[in-house]
Amino acid sequence: MKxxxxxxxVRGRDFRRLYATRLTSQFTDGLFQVAxxxxxxxxxxxxxxxxxxxxxxxxxxxxxxxxxPFAGVFIDRWPRRRIxxxxxxxxxxxxxxxxxxxxxxxxxxxxxxxxxxxLGVNRFFLSALSAALPHVVPRPDLVTANAFTVTSxxxxxxxxxxxxxxxxxxxxxGAAGTAVLLAAxxxxxxxxxxxxxxxPAGLLGPHLDRERPEARRAVGxxxxxxxxxxxxIRRRRPALLALAAISFHRFLYGIVLIMTLLLCRGLFxxxxxxxxxxxxxLMLGVSGAGYFAAALATPAVVRRISKQAWIALLxxxxxxALALFGLPFAEGPWAAGAFALGVVSQGVxxxxxxxxxxxxxxxxxxxxxxxxxxxxxAAFAAAAAAAATWxxxxxxxxxxxxxxxxxxxxxxxxxxxxxxxxxxxxxxxx
Numbered sequence: 001m002k003x004x005x006x007x008x009x010v011r012g013r014d015f016r017r018l019y020a021t022r023l024t025s026q027f028t029d030g031l032f033q034v035a036x037x038x039x040x041x042x043x044x045x046x047x048x049x050x051x052x053x054x055x056x057x058x059x060x061x062x063x064x065x066x067x068x069p070f071a072g073v074f075i076d077r078w079p080r081r082r083i084x085x086x087x088x089x090x091x092x093x094x095x096x097x098x099x100x101x102x103x104x105x106x107x108x109x110x111x112x113x114x115x116x117x118x119l120g121v122n123r124f125f126l127s128a129l130s131a132a133l134p135h136v137v138p139r140p141d142l143v144t145a146n147a148f149t150v151t152s153x154x155x156x157x158x159x160x161x162x163x164x165x166x167x168x169x170x171x172x173x174g175a176a177g178t179a180v181l182l183a184a185x186x187x188x189x190x191x192x193x194x195x196x197x198x199x200p201a202g203l204l205g206p207h208l209d210r211e212r213p214e215a216r217r218a219v220g221x222x223x224x225x226x227x228x229x230x231x232x233i234r235r236r237r238p239a240l241l242a243l244a245a246i247s248f249h250r251f252l253y254g255i256v257l258i259m260t261l262l263l264c265r266g267l268f269x270x271x272x273x274x275x276x277x278x279x280x281x282l283m284l285g286v287s288g289a290g291y292f293a294a295a296l297a298t299p300a301v302v303r304r305i306s307k308q309a310w311i312a313l314l315x316x317x318x319x320x321a322l323a324l325f326g327l328p329f330a331e332g333p334w335a336a337g338a339f340a341l342g343v344v345s346q347g348v349x350x351x352x353x354x355x356x357x358x359x360x361x362x363x364x365x366x367x368x369x370x371x372x373x374x375x376x377x378a379a380f381a382a383a384a385a386a387a388a389t390w391x392x393x394x395x396x397x398x399x400x401x402x403x404x405x406x407x408x409x410x411x412x413x414x415x416x417x418x419x420x421x422x423x424x425x426x427x428x429x430x
Contacts, residue, residue, distance in 0.1 A: 012136055312413075322404060
């Protein structure tokens with residue numbers, strides 16, 4: 001990442017406003033997720049199990065994965081500034097409702113439905129952010145802008161998680177303490193929406209001719225819009241391969257993350273809930289450092305090799321890191337592996353984001369990024385469900401780790417071969 005390029009991007013007033021909206025929301029995401037993780041996975045009265053982890057991830061991610069593309073149609077039709085203003089406000093109301101359920105001791109279906117709605121609205125918000133970025137950054141600077149915004153947004157989420165962990169220590173890890181954290185998250189979500197009001201109306205698109213039959217059909221029927229978006233992706237082979245690569249990575253990463261959660265709750269800490277949460281926080285922290293390292297390295301690397309080549313190298317690096325650091329099943333080496341997988345995850349995502357932004361026309365970006373979010377979440381939920389069928393309660397499984405390593409290697413080779421036969425992304429309209 002060149003400092004000069006970054007300074008030019010940050011000088012843009014509208015970029016700074018969009019960026020501040022992202023940071024505020026993602027900091028709050030981190031706090032919200034710590035509140036949920038502590039309540040669902042690290043409460044002393046709850047026993048750890050792969051099945052419970054899988055159920056939680058399935059309830060919170062998989063249903064929205066089925067609904068995500070429907071939101072994308074409206075991202076392409078509704079003013080994106082309005083989405084960025086009002087979705088945080090809606091999240092604040094939903095989080096307050098979840099806080100009320102927690103305070104009343106409810107952690108069943110209604111609780112998970114509330115969490116599902118909060119996370120579903122968030123994917124809608126993040127899709128709008130991604131679709132809006134090309135309107136505030138010149139196309140040649142998109143790789144650098146993605147590296148800076150996405151990664152620093154992730155770092156903000158980790159900082160929010162740290163703040164949530166500190167607040168949890170003060171307020172307590174039970175239902176009352178969790179409700180306090182959720183109330184704080186609701187206030188911060190409102191702040192994110194207020195930040196977005198500083199963006200000029202109409203700036204972020206979409207810029208459409210409302211009389212076009214295609215536009216009317218997309219507004220009139222979500223299903224037609226989804227099918228139209230899918231056909232569009234099939235015609236853009238680089239985008240199709242990019243979505244396949246990140247879905248494949250997310251599935252494998254999901255298995256490793258479920259193993260990490262169980263290892264921290266069981267093997268690494270002897271089953272102590274508070275120590276388990278601290279160990280899991282450490283893993284997330286070093287993974288976040290890996291995200292930051294990928295943000296620094298990726299723009300420089302893709303100026304020398306293609307984004308497709310970098311994706312393949314990163315997938316292969318994931319296999320090497322797990323073989324070197326994962327197989328001992330010890331906390332220190334596993335943390336080093338978490339750092340390496342953070343580099344892999346963020347490097348792949350930055351390349352995929354940019355490939356999509358470069359090759360997808362603005363009228364379709366919302367739908368494509370919503371499909372992207374759907375695959376991102378569905379692959380992880382599928383990994384959790386699959387892992388739950390065989391992972392032990394303490395998370396240690398040599399066979400599972402060996403299978404993930406082999407899959408990363410095969411995936412790297414397959415993607416590189418397929419991408420070599422695909423044309424480079426063509427310029428899309430802003």
